[in-house]
Each structure stands twice: as C-alpha cells, then as structure tokens.
Amino acid sequence: MSSIFLPPAIQKINSQIADSVGVKLYVLRLDLMHSQVNGNKWFKLKYNLLSAKEKNVSTILTFGGAYSNHIFATAAAGNIFGFRTIGVIRGEETFPLNPTLSFAVEQGMQLVYCNRTTYRQRHTTQLQEDLKQRFDEVFIIPEGGCNLNGMRGCTEIMQNLELFDTICLACGTATTLAGIAISLHLKQKIIGFPILKGGEFLAAEIESLINNYLTSDLPALVNSPAPWELVCDYHFGGYAKVNQELIMFCQKFTQEHDIPLDYVYTGKMFYGVMNLLQQGFFQPGRLLLIHTGVLQGNQGINEKLLRKVFK
C-alpha cells in the first residue's frame, strides 16, 4: 500500500535568526510524498484502510467540513486503493461545489449533507448506526482521522529520525502529535501549535489519546510518551482565520525557501516558530518542523478573501 509514496525528504532551512541562537532548522517535507494523499493525512488513513480491508469492508464513510483536507485525502485514497467512499459533509449543499468537494466527487466520493445539529452527533452510536443502516456495511473513520488507527500511522512519521532534538507541528485534533509522542527516542521532545483558539483544551485530549493507545493492544514503540507541550498563541483568531501578516509571512517564506505553506495549519506553526526563535525560546540544537502537507485548504481561504474584496 505504501509503495506509491515517496519517502519523506528533509530540507535544511538557512536562517540567520536560527543561526544566531544556535539552532539548526530543518523541515520534514511530508507534503512531497504524493500529489493528493500526503502529509499527516496518509499516516492517519493508512491503518484505517488496512483495517477496513482486513474486515472485508469496501466502503469508507467519513466526516468533514466543506473545505476539509481529510475529505480531500480520503476521497483520493479511496480512489487509488479501490474503496467506495462516502463523505458526510457539515452544512447545506451549495452550487457550484467548491474545489475541495468537486475534487472529492471527481474521485468518486458520494457526498451526503448534514445540518449542523445532526453533524454534532457524529460520534454517537445512534447516528453511526443510522448511517450503517442507510449505506449497508461501511467502515467509519472519524473526522480528521482521529482514532487509534490514525494515531498508529503517525507513530511511523519520525521513524529513523533520532538526530533531531525538538520537533514542532501544527495541531488540529492533536492525533498526529499524540502518535509522534509515543514513538520518539530518549531526549527528543515535541511541541504542538494548536490552530484553534483556546487550544489549551487539547492537553487533556492528548493525555487521553496516549492513554487509550498505550492501554490498547496496538503495537507500541515505547511505554511512556516523550515530553510534549503546546504553544497556544499562534491561532490567528481560530480555525481558517488569517490576517494580512500571516499571508505575507507564508508568501515570503515560500519565496525564500521554496516551501509552500498552507494558511490553515503549517503557515501558523512556521510563523510561531520563527517568532519564538527571535525570542530565544528554543535551546540550541536540531529543530525539525513537520510540514503536514495538503495545501488544498488555501483555495478555501483565497475564495473567502476574494469574496471580502468584491463584497
């Protein structure tokens, strides 16, 4: 299943700010692994798809917003690996479909729209049973790939990368951070940058994800997690909220280092890291920033910005 993916590349970033505080800065380019199914998305989907296959279930059903990276990647992965896919989309159907949903449909995903009240019940057995009845046998992957299978895949992201001291990444559900935290080597540490406002709540989620994983029968590389922390000051107002400064930062960074950043996740984390480097926040050593990929979310932001300009 993994053979269509390029091994993740590591890119060194030349930065005077980092040099001045003794930090060597690198980026793990998960965005380059595949044109459609890349970043942490592939790691979160991998064991979910393998579990569905083991159970002989050929339809994947999952949830997401209208601009969801997870919907985009699940639709593409389903098409590549021969699964039928159903996307339960939050909100009403609107035409023309936005680029994320048009892509999902092109990949063969069936879209089902769900009002916000019903969507909030997506984790309940009741709604999941209703969906199973309606669509026959389906393998359900939660929104964002946030389950133990998702976390298991993320334990593979940092395989053979012991030489980095500190690892930084953007967090939505923090499944990726939790998976990495239970796969790091002694002395490595991981810092998450929540992209949601009030991201402090993720600390309890991370504890619980790690605890559930370590008490499950899934293979674990370590018995206890590496030290982790959250830096909650770089959300820019919340999910998919941006300002001129963030957009300018991302564009300049891309120009200087030839690394495209998305405004929803990686852009905010990279901004936070560069800002914290100036404040002397990091100890000297090797710092690895994980590019969690899937740049399609920028299309949604660009559309939103254009609507504002032409309003």
Ligand SMILES: Cc1ncc(COP(=O)(O)O)c(C=O)c1O
């Ligand atoms: C590009 C990108 N980066 C980071 C994240 C955050 O991942 P997690 O929800 O595992 O924290 C997501 C969401 O899954 C994402 O789409």
